[in-house]
Amino acid sequence: MTLTVDVSHRQGDFTLEVRFESEGNLTALFGRSGSGKTTLVNIVAGLIRPVRGRVALGDLVLLDSERGIFVPPHRRRIGYVFQEGRLFPHLSVRQNLLYGRWFAPSGERREALDTVIDLLGIASLLERRPGSLSGGEKQRVAIGRALLASPRLLLMDEPLASLDEGRKGEILPYIERLRDQMRIPILYVSHAVGEVARLASTLVLLNEGRVAAAGPTADIMGRLDLFPMTGRAEAGAVLETRIEAHEADYGLTLLRSAAGMIRVPRIDMEAGTPVRVRIRARDVMLALERPSGISALNILEATVAELRPGKGPIVDIRLDCAGTPLLARVTRRSVETLGLRPGLALYAVVKSVAFERRSIAAGTEAGGEAGGEAADL
Numbered sequence: 199m200t201l202t203v204d205v206s207h208r209q210g211d212f213t214l215e216v217r218f219e220s221e222g223n224l225t226a227l228f229g230r231s232g233s234g235k236t237t238l239v240n241i242v243a244g245l246i247r248p249v250r251g252r253v254a255l256g257d258l259v260l261l262d263s264e265r266g267i268f269v270p271p272h273r274r275r276i277g278y279v280f281q282e283g284r285l286f287p288h289l290s291v292r293q294n295l296l297y298g299r300w301f302a303p304s305g306e307r308r309e310a311l312d313t314v315i316d317l318l319g320i321a322s323l324l325e326r327r328p329g330s331l332s333g334g335e336k337q338r339v340a341i342g343r344a345l346l347a348s349p350r351l352l353l354m355d356e357p358l359a360s361l362d363e364g365r366k367g368e369i370l371p372y373i374e375r376l377r378d379q380m381r382i383p384i385l386y387v388s389h390a391v392g393e394v395a396r397l398a399s400t401l402v403l404l405n406e407g408r409v410a411a412a413g414p415t416a417d418i419m420g421r422l423d424l425f426p427m428t429g430r431a432e433a434g435a436v437l438e439t440r441i442e443a444h445e446a447d448y449g450l451t452l453l454r455s456a457a458g459m460i461r462v463p464r465i466d467m468e469a470g471t472p473v474r475v476r477i478r479a480r481d482v483m484l485a486l487e488r489p490s491g492i493s494a495l496n497i498l499e500a501t502v503a504e505l506r507p508g509k510g511p512i513v514d515i516r517l518d519c520a521g522t523p524l525l526a527r528v529t530r531r532s533v534e535t536l537g538l539r540p541g542l543a544l545y546a547v548v549k550s551v552a553f554e555r556r557s558i559a560a561g562t563e564a565g566g567e568a569g570g571e572a573a574d575l
């Protein structure tokens with residue numbers, strides 16, 4: 199279902215001027231603090247009425263200032279998951295979930311309680327009170343409560359921001375299942391690049407209240423000009439791959455991608471499963487000749503597409519690996535020594551151990567039917 203947003207708004211000194219369309223199952227709004235993400239989400243939810251604009255979900259118009267249409271928030275049937283779960287502390291998990299279902303119009307309670315409990319793995323928590331749950335468990339219950347209201351759209355505003363790394367890793371697979379198995383579009387706010395790279399089918403990059411770029415996640419992540427906005431330190435390319443085979447003796451998995459075969463630590467999923475991997479620019483080495491006698495297992499043929507000097511000694515490089523962008527970060531000295539320039543053919547070298555669990559995830563199919571668990575390395 200297409201989400202169309204075209205709005206203008208002013209609050210204090212801040213101007214929001216945003217326009218995008220997304221057909222992805224999970225659209226991430228990504229940008230620095232103060233770029234306007236929460237304002238935009240609140241406009242979509244109907245909590246803020248913008249000066250001008252249009253918001254539509256498929257054929258359903260939620261806002262159209264020209265035609266005088268403004269569907270009030272409680273009529274939009276939009277689920278909202280906040281940074282902290284906001285569960286009712288005096289109700290059990292089961293009661294919290296049933297409270298969510300109360301908002302679903304009768305006859306449209308399509309998300310059966312058991313399905314949601316199973317999807318989010320919260321069966322063992324049902325009789326507990328929120329006070330005794332971990333942060334990750336609370337968020338899973340909050341997502342469940344939102345789902346049971348049969349929303350047309352799910353808004354998730356930094357749902358993992360209050361969790362530590364371990365808890366984030368615990369909840370990400372559930373969000374992936376939600377994305378792949380439920381037919382509810384998700385608008386997901388984050389300023390964590392790893393999270394967005396893993397989850398988003400479409401990425402909308404906001405900068406100072408405007409759309410700096412919007413499109414498929416891999417395309418946006420592969421653009422050097424956006425590094426200042428996506429964050430230089432964590433920058434990396436996203437590759438869509440499929441499991442080719444497992445090398446049981448070595449505990450490795452072989453992935454097929456347009457850029458070539460890639461070996462990563464074992465992923466417990468069947469051959470053929472789509473898997474998305476993120477290769478950080480700082481984990482990629484370059485060689486003019488095919489290296490031999492080297493421990494790194496991944497050697498990909500590439501052509502230099504673009505060089506962009508960063509601060510100090512660093513140069514960011516976009517490579518073209520059979521049409522797929524890969525990013526590398528080397529020193530200015532290496533650029534000179536190797537004579538790196540656009541058009542030069544070379545080899546990109548990536549260690550298998552550079553692929554940590556958090557940089558690998560079950561990928562999304564175009565139709566959103568992928569399913570599968572996140573890689574369990």
Ligand SMILES: Nc1ncnc2c1ncn2[C@@H]1O[C@H](COP(=O)(O)OP(=O)(O)OP(=O)(O)O)[C@@H](O)[C@H]1O
Nearest residue numbers: 209210211212230231232233234235236237238389
């Ligand atoms: N009620 C308000 N009145 C005036 N200015 C506001 C109001 N609410 C937000 N702003 C300003 O609007 C801008 C965008 O804020 P917003 O919360 O949408 O950003 P954000 O991208 O969600 O940031 P963060 O990641 O920190 O949550 C900020 O400059 C903020 O100070």
